[in-house]
Amino acid sequence: MYYKQYGNTDMKVSAVGLGTMRYDDALISAGRLSECAEVPLYAFEKGINYFDTAPFYCQDKSEEITGMALSQLPRDKYYLSSKTNFNALRAIDKNITRDTFRRRLELSLSRLKTDHLDFYHLWCVLNLDAYEEQCNALYPFFEEAKREGLIKNIVFSAHLQGADIETVVETGKFKGMLIGYNALNYRFRQSGIEAAHQDGMGVVVMNPLGGGLIPQNPNTFSYLTEGTDLTVAQAALRFVASHKEITVTLAGCTTKAHVDDAVKAVEGLEERPAKEIVKLYEGKGMGLNNLCTSCGYCNHCPKGIEIPKFMDSYNQKLLSGNEDEIAARLSGHWGVPIEQAGQCVACGKCETLCTQHLPIIERLREIASITSK
Ligand code: SF4
Ligand code: SF4
Structure with missing residues (x-):
C-alpha cells in the first residue's frame, strides 16, 4: 500500500481509503451485517487504514457495520472519520442545541465502538451561505468535543467550487477537507485542492468515479488507462490518487474484489502536482466537466420535475x-x-x-x- 502524510500532521494514511456507503444492500436488508463487516476487515488486511463513514449511509447501518469490523483491531492502527450537520442533528432532535450535537456524536461513537473519532466533518456544505450558517452554529460544539478528546481533528466536507473552497480554507478552522473530485469535475475543484494543500490541510476525495459514470462509459474514458494494465475504474482512482495535493482517495467497496481494485489502483503510485496531471490528460478526452453525476442533490424541484x-x-x-x-x-x-x-x-x-x-x-x-x- 502507498501511504501519504495527512496535511501537516504526523499521520500516515493509505492513499486509498474505504468509503463505507456501499455495503451490500441485500445483506443489510437480510440483517447479515457481520458479512458486510468482512469488507473493512479485508481492506485493513490489504493496508487500508483510513475509513470514512457517516450517519444514514447504507440504511443507517454503515457506522454499525464499520464499528463491528474495526473494533476487532488495535485502535491506534487505523483512522476513523464520521460526519454531522443540521440534517443529521434534526434526526436526533428538531431543536438543535449543544445537547443534540453531543447525542449525535455519542451515537456515532457507540455505533463505531470507539471513544474517539480521528476526523469529524462539518458535513456536506453546498454553498457559502450554508457553510456560514452551519459553521456559526456548530463549530463551538466541535471545538468543545475536541478539547474533551472525543474528536481529534475538525474537518469539513463540501460540494463547493474551487474559489469557494479557498474561502473556507482561508478561515484556518479546519485540519482537512473531503470533496468530490474526479476526471469529470476537476476543473471546478482544482484551485480548492491546491489551496488546501498549500495551507497544510489533508485532502480526502469522494466520488472518484463520478457517480459510476466513468466505468459505465469505458470507451469515452479509455484514455485514462493508456500505458497501464488498469481497468477504467482502477485508472480513474489512480488519476485522483496520483495528485500530490490529494491525501486519500475514497473507494466505495461492496465486495473484497472492489478492495482489490482499489489497492491495485495505487500500486507503485507516482505523485505529481495537479497542474502536471491535467496537462498530461488535456486533449485526451478530459473536459467532460459538464456531465451530471446523478448525485441527486438537486432533487427538490417545486414543480416536481425529476x-x-x-x-x-x-x-x-x-x-x-x-x-x-x-x-x-x-x-x-x-x-x-x-x-x-x-x-x-x-x-x-x-x-x-x-x-x-x-x-x-x-x-x-x-x-x-x-x-x-
Ligand atoms: S443529480 Fe442534480 S445536483 Fe447532481 S450533478 Fe446531476 S443535476 Fe447536478
Ligand atoms: S422549477 Fe426549474 S429551476 Fe426551479 S427547481 Fe425546478 S427545474 Fe430547477
Whole structure:
C-alpha cells in the first residue's frame, strides 16, 4: 500500500481509503451485517487504514457495520472519520442545541465502538451561505468535543467550487477537507485542492468515479488507462490518487474484489502536482466537466420535475453527440414524460444545489424544445 502524510500532521494514511456507503444492500436488508463487516476487515488486511463513514449511509447501518469490523483491531492502527450537520442533528432532535450535537456524536461513537473519532466533518456544505450558517452554529460544539478528546481533528466536507473552497480554507478552522473530485469535475475543484494543500490541510476525495459514470462509459474514458494494465475504474482512482495535493482517495467497496481494485489502483503510485496531471490528460478526452453525476442533490424541484433523470438523459447526448438519445433515455430507461421539462419556472433552486454547477434551466429548455420540433 502507498501511504501519504495527512496535511501537516504526523499521520500516515493509505492513499486509498474505504468509503463505507456501499455495503451490500441485500445483506443489510437480510440483517447479515457481520458479512458486510468482512469488507473493512479485508481492506485493513490489504493496508487500508483510513475509513470514512457517516450517519444514514447504507440504511443507517454503515457506522454499525464499520464499528463491528474495526473494533476487532488495535485502535491506534487505523483512522476513523464520521460526519454531522443540521440534517443529521434534526434526526436526533428538531431543536438543535449543544445537547443534540453531543447525542449525535455519542451515537456515532457507540455505533463505531470507539471513544474517539480521528476526523469529524462539518458535513456536506453546498454553498457559502450554508457553510456560514452551519459553521456559526456548530463549530463551538466541535471545538468543545475536541478539547474533551472525543474528536481529534475538525474537518469539513463540501460540494463547493474551487474559489469557494479557498474561502473556507482561508478561515484556518479546519485540519482537512473531503470533496468530490474526479476526471469529470476537476476543473471546478482544482484551485480548492491546491489551496488546501498549500495551507497544510489533508485532502480526502469522494466520488472518484463520478457517480459510476466513468466505468459505465469505458470507451469515452479509455484514455485514462493508456500505458497501464488498469481497468477504467482502477485508472480513474489512480488519476485522483496520483495528485500530490490529494491525501486519500475514497473507494466505495461492496465486495473484497472492489478492495482489490482499489489497492491495485495505487500500486507503485507516482505523485505529481495537479497542474502536471491535467496537462498530461488535456486533449485526451478530459473536459467532460459538464456531465451530471446523478448525485441527486438537486432533487427538490417545486414543480416536481425529476431533475436527475432529465440531466442523466442529457448526459447521453453529451456522450454520444446525438440529441435523439435524450428522448430515448427519458422514455425507454426512466419512463418520464419529456413534456415535464416544459414545467420549469426557472426559479433557480436546483442550480444553487447542483454539485456539478450545471446549467439545468438551459438544458431543460433545450429538452422542452425537442417536443415542439
Ligand atoms: S429551476 Fe426549474 S427545474 Fe430547477 S427547481 Fe426551479 S422549477 Fe425546478
Ligand atoms: S443535476 Fe447536478 S445536483 Fe442534480 S443529480 Fe446531476 S450533478 Fe447532481
